[in-house]
Amino acid sequence: MPVDETLSTYSDWCYGSAVGVYVLAMLFSLVDQAFGRHGTRQAERTERTRELVGAGAPVEPPEPPERPEPATSGRAERARRFGRMAVALTVLGVGLHVAALVLRGFATGRVPWSNMYEYGATLCLAAVITWLVILRRFAIQHLSVWVLLPVIVLMFLGGVVLYTEAAPVQPALQSYWLVIHVVSIALGSGMVLVPGVVSVLYLIKVRKPEWAGRLPAADVLDQVAYRTTVFAFPIYTAGVIFGAIWAESAWGRFWGWDPKEVVAFVAWIVYAAYLHSRATAGWRGGRAAAINILGAAVMVFNLFFINLVVAGLHSYANG
Amino acid sequence: MIAFLRNTWRGLTSMRTALILLFLLALAAMPGALLPQRDLNAGAVEDYIAANGWWGRLLDRLGFFDVYASVWFSAIYLLLFVSLIGCLVPRTFEYAKALRGKPVLTPRNLARLPHHREGRTDAGVTEVMAGARRRLRGWRLTEREEDDGARSISAERGYLRETGNLVFHFAMLGLIGALALGKMYQYEGQVIVLADGSEFCNSGTYAYDSFQPGLRVDGTDLTQFCVRVNDFTANFLPSGAADYFRADIEYQTGEDLETGTWRPYALEVNDPLRIAGDRVYLLGNGYAPTFTVTFPNGEQRTQTIQWRPVDLQTYLSEGATKFDPPGITDPAERREKQIAVTGLFAPTAVLQGNVLASAFPEARDPAVAVDVMRGDLGTNSGRGQSIFEIDQRMVDQGRLERVARENLRPGEEIRLDDGTVVHFDGVERFAYLQVSHDPTQVWVLGFAVALVLGLVTSLTIKRRRVWVRATPITDDDGTGRTVVVLGGLARTDQAGYGEEFGRIADDLLEPEPEDAERVPAGRET
Ligand code: HEM
Numbered sequence: 017m018p019v020d021e022t023l024s025t026y027s028d029w030c031y032g033s034a035v036g037v038y039v040l041a042m043l044f045s046l047v048d049q050a051f052g053r054h055g056t057r058q059a060e061r062t063e064r065t066r067e068l069v070g071a072g073a074p075v076e077p078p079e080p081p082e083r084p085e086p087a088t089s090g091r092a093e094r095a096r097r098f099g100r101m102a103v104a105l106t107v108l109g110v111g112l113h114v115a116a117l118v119l120r121g122f123a124t125g126r127v128p129w130s131n132m133y134e135y136g137a138t139l140c141l142a143a144v145i146t147w148l149v150i151l152r153r154f155a156i157q158h159l160s161v162w163v164l165l166p167v168i169v170l171m172f173l174g175g176v177v178l179y180t181e182a183a184p185v186q187p188a189l190q191s192y193w194l195v196i197h198v199v200s201i202a203l204g205s206g207m208v209l210v211p212g213v214v215s216v217l218y219l220i221k222v223r224k225p226e227w228a229g230r231l232p233a234a235d236v237l238d239q240v241a242y243r244t245t246v247f248a249f250p251i252y253t254a255g256v257i258f259g260a261i262w263a264e265s266a267w268g269r270f271w272g273w274d275p276k277e278v279v280a281f282v283a284w285i286v287y288a289a290y291l292h293s294r295a296t297a298g299w300r301g302g303r304a305a306a307i308n309i310l311g312a313a314v315m316v317f318n319l320f321f322i323n324l325v326v327a328g329l330h331s332y333a334n335g
Numbered sequence: 336m337i338a339f340l341r342n343t344w345r346g347l348t349s350m351r352t353a354l355i356l357l358f359l360l361a362l363a364a365m366p367g368a369l370l371p372q373r374d375l376n377a378g379a380v381e382d383y384i385a386a387n388g389w390w391g392r393l394l395d396r397l398g399f400f401d402v403y404a405s406v407w408f409s410a411i412y413l414l415l416f417v418s419l420i421g422c423l424v425p426r427t428f429e430y431a432k433a434l435r436g437k438p439v440l441t442p443r444n445l446a447r448l449p450h451h452r453e454g455r456t457d458a459g460v461t462e463v464m465a466g467a468r469r470r471l472r473g474w475r476l477t478e479r480e481e482d483d484g485a486r487s488i489s490a491e492r493g494y495l496r497e498t499g500n501l502v503f504h505f506a507m508l509g510l511i512g513a514l515a516l517g518k519m520y521q522y523e524g525q526v527i528v529l530a531d532g533s534e535f536c537n538s539g540t541y542a543y544d545s546f547q548p549g550l551r552v553d554g555t556d557l558t559q560f561c562v563r564v565n566d567f568t569a570n571f572l573p574s575g576a577a578d579y580f581r582a583d584i585e586y587q588t589g590e591d592l593e594t595g596t597w598r599p600y601a602l603e604v605n606d607p608l609r610i611a612g613d614r615v616y617l618l619g620n621g622y623a624p625t626f627t628v629t630f631p632n633g634e635q636r637t638q639t640i641q642w643r644p645v646d647l648q649t650y651l652s653e654g655a656t657k658f659d660p661p662g663i664t665d666p667a668e669r670r671e672k673q674i675a676v677t678g679l680f681a682p683t684a685v686l687q688g689n690v691l692a693s694a695f696p697e698a699r700d701p702a703v704a705v706d707v708m709r710g711d712l713g714t715n716s717g718r719g720q721s722i723f724e725i726d727q728r729m730v731d732q733g734r735l736e737r738v739a740r741e742n743l744r745p746g747e748e749i750r751l752d753d754g755t756v757v758h759f760d761g762v763e764r765f766a767y768l769q770v771s772h773d774p775t776q777v778w779v780l781g782f783a784v785a786l787v788l789g790l791v792t793s794l795t796i797k798r799r800r801v802w803v804r805a806t807p808i809t810d811d812d813g814t815g816r817t818v819v820v821l822g823g824l825a826r827t828d829q830a831g832y833g834e835e836f837g838r839i840a841d842d843l844l845e846p847e848p849e850d851a852e853r854v855p856a857g858r859e860t
Pocket residue numbers: 129130131135188189194197198201205256258259260261262263264266267270271272276277279280281318329330331332333
């Protein structure tokens with residue numbers, strides 16, 4: 017099937033705009049992060065719960081209230097308005113991002129995740145949507161800047177270094193597993209980037225409190241990281257299993273320690289360790305957060321280093 | 336001694352050890368992604384060792400080029416396996432006990448629990464208890480009489496979490512076991528079959544070009560089946576990228592072997608032929624040029640041998656087609672007269688100067704650029720030979736000499752000084768097939784599915800408790816009323832129990848919610 021050049025150009029245009037809008041959202045959110053009043057209020061709230069809970073019982077951190085409490089100064093209120101605009105812009109960015117992928121799909125007549133550029137875009141989309149979903153449950157939109165930053169970097173690299181002309185796919189990829197396997201892997205890996213970032217913030221909050229006045233309470237961060245990881249992990253696991261099922265019919269074996277398989281396995285082990293660490297005395301808290309960061313790092317390593325430097329069977333890496 | 340063993344066992348089966356073992360396993364697996372591995376690419380391993388001297392040899396000795404078969408990798412894996420069993424056995428017993436047990440007694444002071452609400456009602460204790468039982472349908476309950484006419488219910492829910500967790504871990508054990516068994520009884524073999532109606536039968540390892548048996552496979556009783564490759568179709572995009580491959584094959588197995596029945600199948604990438612517990616894959620394809628050599632005595636020999644594609648964008652291929660002179664019985668003389676036609680094949684030839692290149696993977700204008708070699712091919716030396724190359728040592732020793740170099744199109748020929756004629760007849764396609772056998776892979780899949788289901792169950796379900804205590808009191812104005820106190824506790828660190836607890840409390844205390852001290856409740860969306 018021939019590639020529709022016009023649609024493909026529109027797709028590129030949407031991609032560029034999405035990145036631009038994310039950058040704007042990041043700047044707005046930066047204002048919120050810098051001047052909104054966050055850290056103190058959150059800290060107070062945790063104190064209140066502590067009293068309520070009493071000694072000895074496991075702490076279940078409260079979830080933030082529906083509306084932020086009235087800000088005390090005009091400047092803080094203005095900053096918070098920037099924060100809300102940042103969220104609105106992020107939603108707009110997601111719209112453009114989706115459009116970019118859909119248009120590419122129509123341009124090529126196949127699913128839009130068959131090379132590094134497209135796969136990276138899909139993964140970033142998963143990450144941003146994950147963040148928006150988190151924002152519906154936790155009032156931490158001033159942290160958007162930290163999530164958008166890596167997404168923008170990834171998308172910039174994808175658009176500039178890894179950009180690939182729209183093209184049809186080769187025989188190994190002509191299978192419905194391309195949809196099932198890649199969607200679940202992209203969703204799983206995109207989602208876990210967010211807890212990776214949040215865990216970095218957690219470590220800063222716990223180890224260097226003097227830098228972290230404006231971050232939410234440590235257990236809020238811990239909850240965000242944990243809940244997101246717990247959601248993403250089974251999806252990722254399923255994605256790896258789907259990959260194995262596909263490999264059985266495409267490559268002649270379901271598992272062969274191909275570099276991509278090895279690192280997928282390593283990442284899986286690291287996340288399994290994360291879940292276990294939270295049930296192990298002396299590991300929960302800081303060490304668990306460090307493991308979560310390691311997991312996200314292994315995922316990114318798999319995406320870039322393994323695809324670009326180590327040759328494997330995954331043909332999208334070199335296309 | 337016993338104490339030592341017991342301590343070792345305790346240490347091995349503790350969560351902390353399991354964690355460390357998990358990390359070790361992840362760490363140990365990494366070199367396999369970063370260093371070349373023998374079973375994937377033996378050539379790359381040799382190159383790596385040659386390029387890195389003593390360091391390469393040391394890595395080799397330590398098993399870094401066969402990571403997943405190395406002693407250290409297996410040791411970690413085994414320890415983890417043992418640790419897993421050690422964790423699981425006691426937990427299974429506890430689980431069985433908990434299933435039969437009753438929810439724990441209501442704590443004296445419910446106000447100290449993480450979730451807590453309190454209220455008063457005009458309803459009597461019995462009524463409150465009945466309401467609570469109705470509300471808590473689906474929870475495991477016990478009701479108890481307490482002092483002073485008070486009554487309490489303790490309720491617990493989410494036992495499925497532990498079930499899911501055990502399913503997950505047992506599935507992992509099963510998976511590891513099935514993988515290990517698979518390693519024993521599986522085999523894999525590769526074979527090149529010309530797409531001109533040639534046949535391949537899975538009758539023994541000798542039928543393969545390469546064969547990798549499992550530890551318990553000696554190649555004597557392979558599944559009996561035969562495959563015949565009649566035709567091969569390939570489509571390429573104008574860019575030269577592959578678009579579609581199909582081998583039209585026929586196969587026979589079981590009774591068909593006796594009756595001689597052949598059944599057709601279109602073998603495609605992603606769509607293996609599954610027969611009698613074996614799978615046949617289309618892994619690759621390429622070209623096999625046909626040469627006919629007419630020897631000085633007038634005898635002719637024709638051979639069609641696969642040449643190996645060196646560039647998958649253009650299918651430029653290299654190879655060596657080897658001939659024994661007919662009618663010569665003296666081995667010494669024969670070794671003077673052996674012939675090899677070796678060089679490059681291009682399906683769509685372009686000549687750059689005198690150098691042959693290929694412009695497209697389809698056979699639109701095939702040509703070969705060959706050296707004809709005469710002398711001793713070294714085929715009787717006892718050393719194995721690549722079918723794609725001549726033995727360079729024979730050339731270096733002067734026992735094999737180049738007697739012609741020429742570019743040929745189909746129908747063209749080379750006449751050698753002794754009257755031998757080498758004729759390029761044309762070209763045939765070949766299919767590169769793989770046969771795989773793994774009796775346990777269905778089990779592996781089953782365990783993998785169980786693993787995911789167990790994981791999802793154990794990560795989404797919360798084990799949680801709620802207690803309700805109703806105490807009769809006499810109010811200041813003398814009427815009898817009931818104080819209802821609720822306490823709640825989630826036993827796992829999954830948050831979000833606050834919402835559910837809040838709803839239960841609302842339902843039970845609805846008559847007088849304004850009295851209740853509100854725990855900051857979850858945001859409901
Ligand atoms: C984090 C790990 C993984 C990622 C990010 C990933 C990603 C992808 C992507 C994006 C594709 C589509 C390729 C394309 O459209 O060009 C793909 C294809 C495929 N994947 Fe994975 N995958 C991962 C792990 C695995 C594993 C563990 C297996 C097998 C056990 C596997 C088996 C396959 C197979 C068989 C294909 C088909 C195609 C081909 O020949 O390229 N994948 N994967």
